[in-house]
Amino acid sequence: MITAEQAHKNIEESLVGFPQEITEAYLTFATKADLACLDKVVIGILQFYLAKAPKVPLAEMPGTTRLREDLGMDSLTMMDTVFMVEGLLSIKLEDQDLVELVTLDNLRRLIRSRFSGLVNTQP
Amino acid sequence: MSQPRVVISGLGFITSIGNSHKCVSESLRFMRSGIESIEFISGVKLPITLAGTVKGFDTHAATWAGWLWPHGYNFSRDSLRTMPPHGLYALCATEQMVADAKLSPAELASDETALFCSSGGSPKLLRQYLNQIIDSNGQRVSPASIVSTIAGTLNFNLSAHYHIRGAVAGFSSACASTTQALGYGFDEIRLGRHKRVIVVGAEEVGLEATYGFHGMRALSRQCDPLQASRPFDKKRDGFVATGGSVALVLEDIETAIKRGAPIYAEVLGWGQAGDGHNPAISDPEGLGLATAMKRALKAAQLEPGLIDYVNAHATSTPAGDASEAKALKSVFTSSGANPKISSTKALTGHGLSMSGVMETAFCALALKEAFMPASANITELDPVCEGLRIIQSTQNIAARYILKNSSGFGGSNVSLVLGKAEF
Structure with a gap:
C-alpha cells in the first residue's frame, strides 16, 4: 500500500488539474484502504482522459459498459490511464491484462486484484 | 481569366509583446519590449538570462491537465491531449484569427481551406517522454510521444481540431519557415487551388528549445532587456529567443470581402533563394537574400524605389545583421x-x-493602421548599415508597399512583398 505521505506527494506532482473528488478519493484510499474509493480513483482517471467527456459520469454507468465501443477509449486514453494508475498506486499492469480489458467492471476488478489483501475485492 | 488577388483577412497573436491585435499594435507603436529575465534551469546561474516570454499562460505542468491559459478560450480535452505547450499558444492564436476573419466552422472544415504550419516541435515534451521511456526500461511509451513532439505537431493537431480538408503541410526551413509557408500559400490561392490558406507559426521558449543556440554563441549574453536584442547596433552580441504563436489567413479578395472580413493588406509577390554557403551562417555578402528580394520585387512588379518600409529579418547576431545590411544595400542603395x-x-x-x-x-x-514600427535599442549604429535608413522611432506614416525578409539555417532566404489593400 501507498503511504499518506506518498499520496500527498503524488497529488502534488501527478494530479495537477484533476477534479478534487479524484484527489480526495485517492487520499482516502491511501489512508483507509477503502476499495470503493479505489474504484472512484480509477474510473475518475479514465473519465478524465476520455477524448470526449461522457454525458453521464462513468460511475453511474452499468459495469457492463464497453470501454472502446461505448466510451470511445483509444490507445492514448488507455495508456494515459494506465500510466497514471500505475504511478499513483505503485503497481504494474501487464500488456496482457490490458488486452483483456473490455468493460468498466473488468477495469475495476483488474485494479482491485492488485490489492487482494484488502477486504471486499469484488466491485 | 485573371489570377485571384490575395489578401490577409485575419490575424491572431500570442506574443511576447501582447496576446491581442490591440495590445500588439500598441506595443509596436510605443516600442514596448516583451523581453524579460527567465531561469532556464531553476536556481542555476547561467550566462543566458533573457527571453521574450509568453504572458498569461502556465505550461510548466507535465501534461495539458495542469496547464493554464487566459480566459475566453474553451478547448476540449480531445484537442489538447496531443498538443505540446506551444500548440496551446497556436490554438489560442488561431481562435483569435478565426474570430477576426469571421470564418465559420463550415468554411474551416472545407476542402477549399488549407493549413500551413511551422514550429521546431517540442523538445520539452520530447525530453519528458524520452525520460519516461528510459526510466521505465521501455515499458512506458505514450502514444502521444510522436504527434505531440515532432516538427509537424501543429499541422497534425490544428487540422484535426478545425476539420480542415484542403492541403495540410508543414514547413521546416528554420527561421524562414513561415515566410516560405506564406509564399506557397499565396501561390495556392493564385493558382486557384484554395480559397484560403491559414498559416500558423508557434514556438516554445525555454531550456530545451532555446539553450542549444548558446552553444553556437548565437544568444545575447546581456542581462538588460533593453540592450540584449539590438539588431543593427554596433555592439549587438546575439539574439534573444521568444515563444508564442501567430496565426494569419491568406484569402482570395473576393471571398474575404463577401464575408465582411477585415482586409489588412494585399500580398503582391514573393521570392526565395539559397545561400549555398554554410549550414548555420548566412552568406557574408547576403547574396541569397539579395536574390530573394529581387525575385519578390519582380514577382510583385515593383521597382525597389517603390518600397516604403522593409521589415528586416535582422536577429541581432553580428554576422546575420551584417549580411542582411549588405543585401539591402545591393538591392536598394545601388x-x-x-x-x-x-x-x-x-x-x-x-x-x-x-x-x-x-x-x-x-x-x-502597419499597413492597415498607417505606421512603421521602429528598431529599438540602438545606441550606435553599426557602420555596415551606413547609407541604410534604419528607423529608431515609430513613424506615423502610411506605407503603400512593404517588403518582409526572412532567413533560415542552411541559407534559406525568403522575401515577401505586401501592399496596402485597395478595393
Whole structure:
C-alpha cells in the first residue's frame, strides 16, 4: 500500500488539474484502504482522459459498459490511464491484462486484484 | 481569366509583446519590449538570462491537465491531449484569427481551406517522454510521444481540431519557415487551388528549445532587456529567443470581402533563394537574400524605389545583421532607393520559425493602421548599415508597399512583398 505521505506527494506532482473528488478519493484510499474509493480513483482517471467527456459520469454507468465501443477509449486514453494508475498506486499492469480489458467492471476488478489483501475485492 | 488577388483577412497573436491585435499594435507603436529575465534551469546561474516570454499562460505542468491559459478560450480535452505547450499558444492564436476573419466552422472544415504550419516541435515534451521511456526500461511509451513532439505537431493537431480538408503541410526551413509557408500559400490561392490558406507559426521558449543556440554563441549574453536584442547596433552580441504563436489567413479578395472580413493588406509577390554557403551562417555578402528580394520585387512588379518600409529579418547576431545590411544595400542603395528599415525583433525577441508570420502580421497591422514600427535599442549604429535608413522611432506614416525578409539555417532566404489593400 501507498503511504499518506506518498499520496500527498503524488497529488502534488501527478494530479495537477484533476477534479478534487479524484484527489480526495485517492487520499482516502491511501489512508483507509477503502476499495470503493479505489474504484472512484480509477474510473475518475479514465473519465478524465476520455477524448470526449461522457454525458453521464462513468460511475453511474452499468459495469457492463464497453470501454472502446461505448466510451470511445483509444490507445492514448488507455495508456494515459494506465500510466497514471500505475504511478499513483505503485503497481504494474501487464500488456496482457490490458488486452483483456473490455468493460468498466473488468477495469475495476483488474485494479482491485492488485490489492487482494484488502477486504471486499469484488466491485 | 485573371489570377485571384490575395489578401490577409485575419490575424491572431500570442506574443511576447501582447496576446491581442490591440495590445500588439500598441506595443509596436510605443516600442514596448516583451523581453524579460527567465531561469532556464531553476536556481542555476547561467550566462543566458533573457527571453521574450509568453504572458498569461502556465505550461510548466507535465501534461495539458495542469496547464493554464487566459480566459475566453474553451478547448476540449480531445484537442489538447496531443498538443505540446506551444500548440496551446497556436490554438489560442488561431481562435483569435478565426474570430477576426469571421470564418465559420463550415468554411474551416472545407476542402477549399488549407493549413500551413511551422514550429521546431517540442523538445520539452520530447525530453519528458524520452525520460519516461528510459526510466521505465521501455515499458512506458505514450502514444502521444510522436504527434505531440515532432516538427509537424501543429499541422497534425490544428487540422484535426478545425476539420480542415484542403492541403495540410508543414514547413521546416528554420527561421524562414513561415515566410516560405506564406509564399506557397499565396501561390495556392493564385493558382486557384484554395480559397484560403491559414498559416500558423508557434514556438516554445525555454531550456530545451532555446539553450542549444548558446552553444553556437548565437544568444545575447546581456542581462538588460533593453540592450540584449539590438539588431543593427554596433555592439549587438546575439539574439534573444521568444515563444508564442501567430496565426494569419491568406484569402482570395473576393471571398474575404463577401464575408465582411477585415482586409489588412494585399500580398503582391514573393521570392526565395539559397545561400549555398554554410549550414548555420548566412552568406557574408547576403547574396541569397539579395536574390530573394529581387525575385519578390519582380514577382510583385515593383521597382525597389517603390518600397516604403522593409521589415528586416535582422536577429541581432553580428554576422546575420551584417549580411542582411549588405543585401539591402545591393538591392536598394545601388538602385538609388532608400526605404525605411527596422527589425521588430528588438522588441519581441527572435521567434525562430514563427518569426516570419509574426512579422508579416506586424507589417499587415502597419499597413492597415498607417505606421512603421521602429528598431529599438540602438545606441550606435553599426557602420555596415551606413547609407541604410534604419528607423529608431515609430513613424506615423502610411506605407503603400512593404517588403518582409526572412532567413533560415542552411541559407534559406525568403522575401515577401505586401501592399496596402485597395478595393
